[in-house]
Amino acid sequence: MAEKPCSVAILGLGMIGGSLALALKASGFAGRVLGFDRDPGALAAGLEAGVIDHACEDLDAALAADIAVIAVPNLAAAAVLEELLARTDHGRSGPVLTDVASVKGNLAAAAARGGPAPRFVPGHPIAGSERSGVAAANGELFHRHRVILTPLPEQDEEALALVRRLWESAGAEVVCMAVAEHDAVLAATSHLPHVLAYCLVDDLAASPRREDLFRFAAGGFRDFTRIASSDPVMWRDVALANRDALLEAVDEFSARLAALREAIASGDGARLEATFTAAKAARDAFAEREARRQQN
Amino acid sequence: MAEKPCSVAILGLGMIGGSLALALKASGFAGRVLGFDRDPGALAAGLEAGVIDHACEDLDAALAADIAVIAVPNLAAAAVLEELLARTDHGRSGPVLTDVASVKGNLAAAAARGGPAPRFVPGHPIAGSERSGVAAANGELFHRHRVILTPLPEQDEEALALVRRLWESAGAEVVCMAVAEHDAVLAATSHLPHVLAYCLVDDLAASPRREDLFRFAAGGFRDFTRIASSDPVMWRDVALANRDALLEAVDEFSARLAALREAIASGDGARLEATFTAAKAARDAFAEREARRQQN
Numbered sequence: 001m002a003e004k005p006c007s008v009a010i011l012g013l014g015m016i017g018g019s020l021a022l023a024l025k026a027s028g029f030a031g032r033v034l035g036f037d038r039d040p041g042a043l044a045a046g047l048e049a050g051v052i053d054h055a056c057e058d059l060d061a062a063l064a065a066d067i068a069v070i071a072v073p074n075l076a077a078a079a080v081l082e083e084l085l086a087r088t089d090h091g092r093s094g095p096v097l098t099d100v101a102s103v104k105g106n107l108a109a110a111a112a113r114g115g116p117a118p119r120f121v122p123g124h125p126i127a128g129s130e131r132s133g134v135a136a137a138n139g140e141l142f143h144r145h146r147v148i149l150t151p152l153p154e155q156d157e158e159a160l161a162l163v164r165r166l167w168e169s170a171g172a173e174v175v176c177m178a179v180a181e182h183d184a185v186l187a188a189t190s191h192l193p194h195v196l197a198y199c200l201v202d203d204l205a206a207s208p209r210r211e212d213l214f215r216f217a218a219g220g221f222r223d224f225t226r227i228a229s230s231d232p233v234m235w236r237d238v239a240l241a242n243r244d245a246l247l248e249a250v251d252e253f254s255a256r257l258a259a260l261r262e263a264i265a266s267g268d269g270a271r272l273e274a275t276f277t278a279a280k281a282a283r284d285a286f287a288e289r290e291a292r293r294q295q296n
Numbered sequence: 297m298a299e300k301p302c303s304v305a306i307l308g309l310g311m312i313g314g315s316l317a318l319a320l321k322a323s324g325f326a327g328r329v330l331g332f333d334r335d336p337g338a339l340a341a342g343l344e345a346g347v348i349d350h351a352c353e354d355l356d357a358a359l360a361a362d363i364a365v366i367a368v369p370n371l372a373a374a375a376v377l378e379e380l381l382a383r384t385d386h387g388r389s390g391p392v393l394t395d396v397a398s399v400k401g402n403l404a405a406a407a408a409r410g411g412p413a414p415r416f417v418p419g420h421p422i423a424g425s426e427r428s429g430v431a432a433a434n435g436e437l438f439h440r441h442r443v444i445l446t447p448l449p450e451q452d453e454e455a456l457a458l459v460r461r462l463w464e465s466a467g468a469e470v471v472c473m474a475v476a477e478h479d480a481v482l483a484a485t486s487h488l489p490h491v492l493a494y495c496l497v498d499d500l501a502a503s504p505r506r507e508d509l510f511r512f513a514a515g516g517f518r519d520f521t522r523i524a525s526s527d528p529v530m531w532r533d534v535a536l537a538n539r540d541a542l543l544e545a546v547d548e549f550s551a552r553l554a555a556l557r558e559a560i561a562s563g564d565g566a567r568l569e570a571t572f573t574a575a576k577a578a579r580d581a582f583a584e585r586e587a588r589r590q591q592n
Contacts, residue, residue, distance in 0.1 A: 146512065185512050186512070193516060196492055197520060198575040198576075199556055209480065214485075218424070221486065229580050246560060250553070250560070256495050276494050282510070
């Protein structure tokens with residue numbers, strides 16, 4: 001039986017929020033899509049492109065929706081969440097609340113201030129792009145990608161079911177995970193690689209050889225550093241919001257890099273070959289599984 | 297005026313050697329392509345696929361060619377070069393010699409043992425793939441890519457011109473550079489990223505969370521680690537052959553990563569944002585220039 005379309009408010013009309021709006025309208029999950037953004041230009045562009053149906057003048061106007069999706073960087077998301085909870089009897093009235101931020105710990109902590117917030121469902125779509133802004137919105141972005149929900153203690157089951165249905169409507173596969181587990185997994189597989197890519201490009205850009213370095217960099221460098229073209233404010237917030245898990249990931253990586261450095265310095269070819277071979281095997285297995293998943 | 301086709305010997309029939317053979321036959325630069333490989337399976341596959349015209353039984357048989365291209369990993373390349381020089385009066389007789397290895401210092405040193413080798417022209421195509429083996433050969437691989445030649449002291453000008461023409465026939469743009477400059481530039485833009493990518497995948501594969509890590513890794517991780525699917529023996533050789541420049545690059549990177557770690561630990565959002573913004577600007581400029589170059 002088809003469900004009745006929902007009204008959805010997108011709070012923060014960037015690439016992720018815009019992509020979700022497009023997907024939800026295309027699937028019929030969303031009837032009316034409201035948008036709110038501090039930047040009037042983003043709202044105007046979203047209206048013009050048909051990404052949203054209505055531009056809200058303030059946060060209060062967004063409270064009329066059935067679901068509100070906070071789609072701003074991690075630290076701003078915590079502030080918006082606290083504002084929404086303050087205006088809705090800690091989420092008991094008003095829309096079901098969810099978000100798309102890459103770190104869940106700081107949002108779970110923000111929600112817990114002032115008691116349980118059973119109708120806030122933390123979420124994180126494992127999909128993205130180095131592009132940003134509503135002009136980069138793509139209704140297929142979440143198709144066959146995973147979305148991790150990290151339900152809170154005393155989570156309202158109906159709210160959880162609604163947010164799950166929202167993401168499934170957008171074509172995603174929904175998985176639930178504990179907040180701390182999410183933040184540790186993402187620190188290792190996403191936040192650390194972003195820091196390493198930014199660090200490498202920054203390193204090269206500061207070199208006296210800078211011109212030649214970028215002139216002779218090739219396809220491997222281009223792919224390795226693609227994520228260094230990501231939004232700096234979003235990633236600043238991720239690094240700050242997930243500080244402890246990220247530091248742990250940086251330290252583990254640094255220790256392993258120091259060991260590889262020693263193998264290079266001492267000419268230990270067997271050690272290098274064993275490490276490279278193990279890494280290639282793990283990476284090949286990952287790539288094959290990903291390719292299969294995209295086909296199915 | 298069209299030049300007379302050359303006979304070309306490819307010593308080491310892997311992805312790079314096979315791709316070059318295909319390109320040279322397609323362009324008409326090569327009349328007859330000879331192949332030599334220690335692996336009879338690679339030679340048989342190369343003959344079967346029409347990548348080479350004739351399989352040599354030994355190195356001596358390859359000396360009949362006009363040009364011999366050493367296309368094996370860096371340390372093996374040095375050994376093959378020394379063998380060829382020993383059989384050809386240090387390169388004064390026999391084919392013009394060149395190679396495709398990613399480090400030039402160890403080959404220049406090998407060539408210099410026993411006096412100048414004016415008809416050996418060290419070369420390095422800045423093109424590749426994480427795939428390996430003759431089955432991955434692709435005649436378009438070098439099209440619009442750069443090839444760096446690092447001429448040696450007392451370089452024979454005719455030999456240099458012939459190797460330049462070989463690569464231009466394959467569709468590449470040829471640039472000359474000093475050996476030490478080449479090795480420093482490539483250490484920073486290629487060898488270091490490979491070490492970092494191998495290191496990250498090895499790090500994750502050793503984690504007790506391994507299953508979840510690879511399960512929830514996404515597109516950013518896939519691109520960042522693509523080069524960790526590269527041939528381990530080739531990259532072991534690169535790391536050993538370019539040890540000093542690579543260690544310098546690793547140390548500079550590690551110092552910069554330690555500074556970023558401090559900014560994360562101390563919650564220095566301004567520092568993080570400034571670093572990420574500078575890196576994004578440099579990486580965006582690189583990507584735009586690359587895109588323009590591929591179009592022109």
